[in-house]
C-alpha cells in the first residue's frame with residue numbers, strides 16, 4: 550500500500566489537473582439549474598424561486614460529489630500513486646460530510662417552496678421518495694462511519710455494510726435525478742448523466758477486475 | 765269540555781306514534797364511475813384534472829325533494845392533473861394549501877326542481893375552512909336497473925358549475941395577472957350511484 554503525499558513533480562501536475570478538472574465539472578454541474586430551467590422554476594416567484602434554484606444547485610453539486618466519492622473509495626493503482634492512499638481516505642471522509650451537508654440543503658430548499666406540510670409522499674412521488682431513502686441511508690452511513698469506534702462496531706462488520714450501501718446510494722441518487730427532474734427526462738443532460746453513471750460503473754469494474762487478477 | 769280533552773289526547777297520541785315522513789332513497793357511490801373533474805385555462809390551452817379521493821352522501825327522490833340531500837367531501841391532496849410536480853404545486857400554499865386545509869366540502873340545504881331533469885342544489889361550499897353559498901345545477905341523467913349488477917338500481921348525476929377560484933382564495937391572483945392560469949374553473953361532478961331495488 551502506498552501512502553503519503555504525491556512523490557514527484559509530475560504527480561503534482563497530474564493531481565493539479567485532476568483537481569482542476571473536477572472543479573470545472575462541479576462548476577458546470579452547478580450552473581445547470583440556470584441554463585436548463587425546470588418547469589417548476591417557471592412557476593415560482595420571489596424567495597421561493599431562489600430557494601428552489603439553489604436547492605437544485607446543491608443537488609447538482611452533491612450528485613457530482615457522490616459519483617466522485619465512489620471513484621475516491623475504489624481508488625485504483627494509478628489514483629493511489631498520484632494522490633497517495635492517505636490523502637484519498639481523508640478526501641473520502643471530508644467529501645462524505647460535504648455530501649451530507651449539501652443534500653440536507655438540497656432537500657430543505659426544494660421542499661420549502663411547496664411547504665413542509667406538503668411533502669411528496671406516496672406512490673406517485675416515487676422519484677422523490679428514492680431521494681429520501683438515499684438521504685437517510687447517506688446520513689446513517691456517514692454517522693456510523695464517523696462514530697464506528699465509539700459505537701464499538703467492528704471494522705469488518707462496518708465495511709460489510711458500508712461498501713454495498715455506498716454503491717446503492719449512488720445508484721439511488723442517479724435514479725432519483727433521472728426520474729425526478731424534467732430537465733433530465735430527455736436530451737443532453739440525461740445522456741450525460743447516464744454516461745457519467747456508466748463511466749463510474751466501468752471504472753469500478755476495471756479497478757476491481759485488475760485487483761482480482763493481481764491477487 | 766270532555767270531548768275537547770279527548771280530541772287533544774287523540775291528537776297527541778297520533779303525533780307521538782305518527783310514522784316518520786318517508787325519507788328519500790339513499791344512494792351509494794360507485795366510485796369507479798364517478799369523479800370531480802375540472803378544467804382551467806393555461807395561457808392558450810385548457811388543463812384538465814380531477815380529484816381521485818372523495819366521499820358522497822346522497823339521498824335523492826325526485827318526488828321528495830324536501831328530504832333529498834347531497835353531501836360531497838373531497839380530499840384536496842388527491843388532485844390529479846397527470847403531472848406530479850403540478851399536483852404538488854396545486855397542493856401548496858400558492859393554491860389549495862392542502863397541508864392546512866385537507867378537505868373541500870359541499871352540503872346541500874335545498875333542492876328545487878328546474879324542469880327537464882335539472883335540479884338547483886343550493887348549499888354550503890367550504891373551501892380552505894371558509895364557507896360560501898353555492899348553487900350547483902345538477903342533472904338527473906337517469907335511473908334504471910343496473911345492466912350488470914343484479915338487484916341494483918343505478919342513477920346518474922351530472923353537476924356543472926363554473927367557479928371563480930380567486931373568489932374562494934384558491935390562489936392570490938399572481939398567476940392570473942401574469943396571464944398564465946385562468947381564474948374561472950369549469951367543474952363537472954359526474955356521479956353514478958347505486959341503491960338496492
Ligand code: HEM
Nearest residue numbers: 582587589605608609611612652656677680681683684730
Ligand atoms: C441523496 C440525496 C440527493 C441528491 C444527490 C439529489 C440530487 C438531485 C439533483 C441533481 C436534482 C436535479 C436538479 C435539477 O433539476 O437541476 C434533484 C432534483 C430534485 N430532488 Fe433531489 N437529491 C437528493 C435527495 C432528495 C430528497 C431527499 C428529496 C426530497 C424529497 C429530493 C427532492 C427533489 C426534487 C423534488 C427534485 C426536482 C426539483 C425540480 O425539478 O424542481 N431530493 N435532486
